[in-house]
Amino acid sequence: MIDPDQHFPPELSSFVGRAEELATLTAAVTPGRVLSLVGPGGCGKTRLALRACAALADSWPDGIRWIGLADERDADDVTRAIASALGLPLPVDSVYMLAQELISRNILLVIDNCEHLREPIAGIVSAILARCPGVGVLATSRVPLDLPGERVHRLSALNLADALELFLDRAGSENVGADALAAARRVCDRLDRLPLALELAAGWAGTLSMAQLADSLRDPFALLDDDTGRTPFRQATLTASMRWSHDLLDQDERELFRRLGVFEPGFAAQAITGLAERMDVPVQRYLRALRGLIAKSLVSADTTGPVARYRMLGVVRDYALLRLEEAQETAVLRGLHLELMLALVENLAPLLDSDKDEWRTRLTAEYPNVRAAIEWGLDRAEPKGRRLAAAVAWLWHLGTHAADGVRLLEHAAVQGNGARDETHARVLLAQALVADTALAGPTSYEKACTAAKLAEELGLVDVDLLARTLIAIGTIGFDLDRTRIEASAVHADAQRAGDGFVTDATRALIGLVHLLRDEHREAIEQLEPAVTGLLRRGDRAIASSALGWLALATAYSGALGRAIELAEQAVSTATPLRDFHRIALARTALAEILLWAGRSEAARAALAPIDRLVEGAQTPPFVPGWERVHALLELDAGRPVEAVSWCRREGRWRQPPSDDQLTPWTRLVLARALRESAAAADSADLLDRLSATPLTRALPSLHAAVLEQRALLAPDTEQEMRMHHEALRIRDEHGLVLACADSLVALAAVALRRESFETAGLLFGAAERARADAGSVVRVDIPDDPRLLEYLEHGRTTSLRETIGYITRARGKRTRPDSGWESLTPTERSVVELAASGLTNPEIAARLFISRGTVKTHLAHVYAKLGIANRTELARLAPD
Template sequence: MSDVRHVPAELSSFVGRAEELAAAGEAVAAGRVLTLTGPGGCGKTRLAMRLCRAAAGAWPDGVFWIGLEQETDGGQVGRRMAAALDVPLPADRDPVPVLAAALRERELLVVVDNCEHVLDDAAGVVAAVLAECPRVAVVATSRSRLGVPGERVWPVPPMRLADALELFLERVRAGAPDAAGPAAARAAESQARRICDRLDRLPLALELAAGWAGALSLAQIADSLSAPYTLLDGGARTTPFRQRTLQASMSWSHDLLDDDERVLFRRAGVLEPGFTADAVTRLAELGGPSAGRLLRALRGLIDKSLVVADTTGPVARYRMLGVVRAYALDRLAAAREETAARDLHLDVHASLPAELAPLLETDKDAWRARLGAAYPNVRAAIEWGVSRPDPALGRRLAADCAWLWHLEGRGAEGAALLRRAAALGADERSPLQARVLAALALVLNTAEPGIEAFEVARAARELAEATGAPEAARPAGPLIALGLLATGLPEALAEARAVREEAVRAGDGFVADSAEAIIGLVHVLGDDYRPAIECFERAVERLVARGDRGVASFALGWWALAAARSGALERAAELAGRAVATAEPLRDLHWTGSARVVLAEIRILQGRLDEAAAALEPVDRLIDGLGRLPFITGWERCKAMLALGHDRPREAVEWCWREGRWQEEPDAAWLAPDTQLVLAAALRRSDAEAAAARLLDALSRSPVTGRMPRVRAGVLDELALLSHDSDPERALRLHHEALRIHADHGLVLGLVAGLESLALLDLRRGAVKTAGVLAGAAARARAELGAAPRPLPAADGEEGRELRAAVERGRAMDLDAAVAHATRARGPRRRPESGWESLTPAERSVAGLAAEGLSNPEIAARLFVSRGTVKTHLAHVYAKLQVANRTELARASAARPACEGDEVRRPG
């Protein structure tokens, strides 16, 4: 049986409607919408719920329920549907094309309940989905038709008399004893028939009338219902009969309430669906009945079917049906209590974030769930608050909700409310305005990635410092550090460290860990992986434990790339998979897409092209056909790498250029440096060597390249590959210079690729033995790293036998030995024979950890290498430094002079 998702619990038995269920069920069809229409209270929603459960086995991809009764903003209908269907969305984009793309190949039933108050938006979403998704069926409930192509409208008829009697008498028996004896039972049924006829067999009206069976006899109910309906027999009829039936039955039911129940009924109209008993008791602050009396009144309203109780969750929640709530609000306005009630509603919900604040530092998932459950009321409170003559409380509540909007993909809605709150304080220099700006920056960072988040964050901090309240804008600190990456790595590193230190002093764990992750990012961008990994190790577990999913997935993704570039591909794949799992509950296309891109890139490096495509497929499906593509870090580059892996270089060129699609004129300088490298390789393999050379020449002169050793070495290797045929000596020089950079910075994958390029060049130059040794060592390294295998050089005859023998000798070499062999084959080594400067980067890493007191197994785990490799490196270190043991190594390490670059490479 397929999945049935989000269908509300049936809190009372379902009676009758067998013929209606059969007829409506036959009308449900893929590629069509069936709209159940009728006035409020006619049973549309209950009928749709039954259709869901009856249809469960017929839809392989599931049955999904989207309730719109709480939705006040029609623009959010698409996002509400996407959330129910677990479709991640770009925060700054129209969700409907993404939703349609996600459902294009799926076979499922979607039920959209209570469309009438957002009719145009609901119709637009349904029409867009059906136009793109021929195997999706939609059932909608609305008081009016949607008006979309292919719609089948099915007016929900009155209940048959037998069903109406069964429903009414069953509800009566739930609240009052059965009539004693056959004669009494016949009399009760006779009165029930009178009631059913007078209420037009309207289910909600019958429920309301049955709610009085514990206080009135059936004859009394029938008699008291007769008076209002004399008004319906003549005169102008401006509304359908059954709608007037419901209005009259509500008026009748309201008139029978006691005083406390009437007070609660009208005041509860300000409560959005999903309110709790606590919200009810707080209404006592308006005067009149006490909290205890209001709870008893709540029980009475539930018994009389004016309030629906859902006790299936950990906390009981209550709601009024839409038509009942509208009547309650009319009564509230007539009593001239609406302003006071809404002010109190604002006070109640403005205090909720403070009550939940401790969870922000311990369990943000729980915080998100608790505040999210109250969100319809919180949003209504914000909207009321910012409309008041003094909007301060509404602005404060908006700032308190920043994390919910940041984490739950509600960024567009949150940004709009926070911009409104910020505009209301534009002339105000206060800590509150600083808080609002910091909150806006946080939401913009995921809702609308770009320079605005950085600028707003900086304005927030300046205002907070000027008003003597630096804590008001502390969450903006990591965003400022990220923005400074465009200025330079040293500036971003200094800012992130300052933010971390200030947050640690203040006890702000999130800001401290976010800054730690950004420090790790700076180290990765500078190709200094050991301190980067240590930063991520310190930050990630705390971020995950708190539920800071966005930053945690960001840190895990960069940690995965650091591990991959250090040669630990299996560990990198594990971390990337964890980044995806961490981001997915956010249902945000930027976070989940960026994590999936990292996973795909690592699969490409492993040679698992099908798995890379599978990692990208959910992202590709969601954004396929979008006019303006969302920003997903590295997506286009990864697609280009995948095309190169399948030997489609021209396709790879096109993908690289798409990364700069937002430019008016294409300019490779605006592409990421890594993307420029992939573009150069794709151009070279597309026989566009001149274009590749121009691109590489420009990239080599870029200031960015000077700060990124991996890119600098990549440029040299690509330039060398362009010179293999035309200038072998230049190619050899360039490859060796790249090899030195790779070795100095521990760029393991670059070392392997460099050895393979040298092997091909040496074979062309006739250096068969050297070519074979380097190729064999590279093949061994790829196998040990779990990287994609590459074809070995081939030759015929005696040269072929010599080459194969050399390959076998190379397979006996580890990577360091192979690099040393390549360097000796080139000529004198650049590195001295002894002292600290003689150590390779790998040897320096092992020496540093050993000097700190780590054991060989601990060093192996930290650097993702084998224990035997650690032992070999230590032997080289002892010989080069002329020390005999770890004690002497520690003394030598403490006494050594600082080396250029230590400030960036050391942890912290």
């Protein structure tokens, strides 16, 4: 099937002939094989491949994908183009990921214009076919790919009937007399029945008669520069026909033709108008010349999109560049091309703060020309080349052609080394911005520090603000206090300067610091307006991250339904970027929140697109939390051994691997998995080491979770209780609703072992209600004991706040012994005094502002601690 969302080159004219070759071609395209359609430029390879796609539309259940490579330069470009055609993000190990995506699909990849990238294409196609038996490949190229098992179909000249039909169709002369028809046959023969040459000749049918056309083509080869005889026959024919057609152009058409050669395939009308203005030529003259070149098939016009775009076929452009060199205009036109691209990018710059989506879309369409202009400028140490490279940095930061960005900005920085000017400051900032997403390590931080210093010296406020934002980001891994201070200062300065992006970005960063410190209310207060601003200006990259952080803060605060909505929005925001890491982070956050809500199957589904790409890769990209969430899913399914394996996968790229190299949260899950897989000693050892790290104490939720895990391994009940109460205190202080419910369950289990059924029932019931109120369907594992039933119902009607208050008061100071009068809490002592004085349970409840059930629970605790059975014994033992 032809996917309507896929972009196939438009067929701007009717398809003529090639019926037998089309039938042969469609029969030869099969899964697991490469068929290369080979022939010289202008012989119709692309058109025939497009026809084959239409004929094969129903033969490939998973569709046909078109990958055009005319504008691409290297192996990274090839993988990016294939990933784009498949609708995939680009991860690090991209060739492997492509194979993973295609491994079970029955799909045809059509790769057009392969000759200039034959070696990388061969490697990529081999890797795909080695793992994907259902994938077929149809390639068009001037030369074979030289792959094992490759079938090569060499495209021959049109037969005379087809050539004549094509020529007359393009000439608009279907009904001609016998003399004109004979002349048309001579034209076809003299042009070797080559489609492009015939179209070029047909372009003159409105100016010359058929007889004149045939006569002017009587000896086309006399026009050739190459008289060595070494030029292949059809290439010589095409060159001759282009020379012939070129020589018939008027002066304006010849001038525009050669000058358009500096544009990479694909340019808009503004390129022609901008060129006219800079060459001091009336714009209308060049627009008329453009129409003439289109009519004569030297330029094609694609009007199917929102903006008309124009291009020359590769062989035609090569000829135009020869004529440009012959006119000694190459350097001048390359310089003008650089000026045009710089003006284009600088004119688009306001969109960076108002609609970054639109900026990215428009710049991506012009990227081949922009890249060529930067390369030409840098090769000649032209300052405008450095300015243009700096101005494109956001595109590279967003993951589009990031390798180009690293390479070109390094070249630009070397050229400006030692300079103390604005251009060098912007180049340094651009390097920091691209390194933030494209390079691991401290490069971004270091370049940002240098850029900020130079910007302050030169008074470049916008450079200074963004550089300082990147500095603050660079500190988040080792100094949260500094991150908050730096981000807050930049935020205030950005507000004063009216820099909307930096204002929102630093607010999101401050929100992240609050999230990491378990200050979730403050995190939400910062992240909500940050997300609104970022989305308003189409800043998907940072907005998707901020939405993920907001979702987590909301989930920790106990609103799982809203958190899931935010996490799903993070995924949908990141997806159009096709940035593997942004998408993977959003999906991992969504999966974790779904798991907290008890929706494990939905959590697995959220991770599935990432799993499919990453699973089994030799060097899969690191996605924070991906392995840990998988481990949690295994624990949820009762498979602790598999959970251990998942946790340790996180450190697979470390040599030698060590549990202490895992992230703290993964070590925590690993400790639980070890305990549940009967490796309690290993679990305790890991928890002891984790407890000793400064980070554990600095992050409240981590500290509380470690205490909870250690409590489950405690040697005695009192120590276990003490750790659970401390974990509950920390969680309550930081509003960790679901975690508080976990603490109540743990304390209820201890109470049940001590046969304090009222306390156990109260805590179990309250935990169940707290989870339900938060939106979780995770059931509390309550033992089937009839002695709990009465108290369970009471707990289910008690709020989390009331329950925590009750259990905290009941615990009292943690320095008390386990039994005797000294073990009683202050509340228990008050209950004893009132009970000994003869008050009933309802009267005690009214006096102490607690429920009757709570009075009964306190008395049960008192009896257990004092070793007595009833009020009578209590009255005898009570001190005066």
